[in-house]
Amino acid sequence: MSVFLTDKLASYSLGLSGLIVVFFVINGWNKFHPALKYLSVVLLINLILVTNIFPWPIFDKYLGFVQFVGRFFYTATFISAFLGAIAIANIVENRKSRYLLVMLFCSIGLLSVTSLNFSIKRNPNGNAVNIVSWDDFQNATLNNYVYDYLPHNAFKIKDKLEQHSIPLMNPKKEIQQTRWTTGYDRIHYRINSVQKYTDVVLPNIFYPGFTVYVNGEKMPEKYNKNNAIVVPIEKGISKIDVKYVKTPVQIISFWIRVIALLTLIVLKNKKLTKLLPLFKKH
Numbered sequence: 001m002s003v004f005l006t007d008k009l010a011s012y013s014l015g016l017s018g019l020i021v022v023f024f025v026i027n028g029w030n031k032f033h034p035a036l037k038y039l040s041v042v043l044l045i046n047l048i049l050v051t052n053i054f055p056w057p058i059f060d061k062y063l064g065f066v067q068f069v070g071r072f073f074y075t076a077t078f079i080s081a082f083l084g085a086i087a088i089a090n091i092v093e094n095r096k097s098r099y100l101l102v103m104l105f106c107s108i109g110l111l112s113v114t115s116l117n118f119s120i121k122r123n124p125n126g127n128a129v130n131i132v133s134w135d136d137f138q139n140a141t142l143n144n145y146v147y148d149y150l151p152h153n154a155f156k157i158k159d160k161l162e163q164h165s166i167p168l169m170n171p172k173k174e175i176q177q178t179r180w181t182t183g184y185d186r187i188h189y190r191i192n193s194v195q196k197y198t199d200v201v202l203p204n205i206f207y208p209g210f211t212v213y214v215n216g217e218k219m220p221e222k223y224n225k226n227n228a229i230v231v232p233i234e235k236g237i238s239k240i241d242v243k244y245v246k247t248p249v250q251i252i253s254f255w256i257r258v259i260a261l262l263t264l265i266v267l268k269n270k271k272l273t274k275l276l277p278l279f280k281k282h
Helices: 007-011 013-027 034-049 056-066 068-091 095-122 134-141 152-161 248-268
Strands: 175-182 186-193 197-205 210-214 228-233 236-244
Touching (some): 013 034, 034 068, 068 095, 152 197, 152 228, 186 197, 197 236, 210 228, 228 236
Antiparallel strands (some): 175 186, 186 236, 197 228, 210 236
């Protein structure tokens, strides 16, 4: 199987599978509920978005931080798999034939992934893959130089940010950093200051949701022209925590998902079988 999985073919996988799915969708269009027809249109739009037909250079120049290509690629892959399964099930009416078809696709998928892994193992450099140990990976993650989400006005201090050093960010202040650690949702610093300061710059960029605590007390939002967080400290030892707190948008989107899931569960016993022909009994 690895003979057919060349680098070029692997790159075209979504386009080829998408083309097949579009064919099945066209054949099963008349059996689709309006909701599935809507998803079919969304799929077509997403397939166009992951091609060079769409003017990506313009978007990459002004909206590259959103990472359009990756987002649309994931969406197109999911919708094509979902609609492809339903369309094929509608065309293949016989239950036994449907099971055989599903088993065939699953087998091809497993064999393809397995052969691709063997191909990578045999020639990692040719596949642009570097096989490293877990320790090497941990070290590499601490030294990656991808700044997709770094504000433009913070690029000039990116080298300082990588050091995670408060004294480095404040060279004219008499501050000694004794510790810094990271956790699931926070970065912790322990410093010792010779005197009181009202504008200590932290090696952290301010983003919505970032909240700073100094010795357990919440500090007001403040940052300088480079978007670096600024806090006041007292003389002596200070414990500083840069903690991420969920934003209102996150909270609202979470409850939208919960409500949508509950609605789906309720509809499953009432109307879902009418919305999705895949679940109809034959």
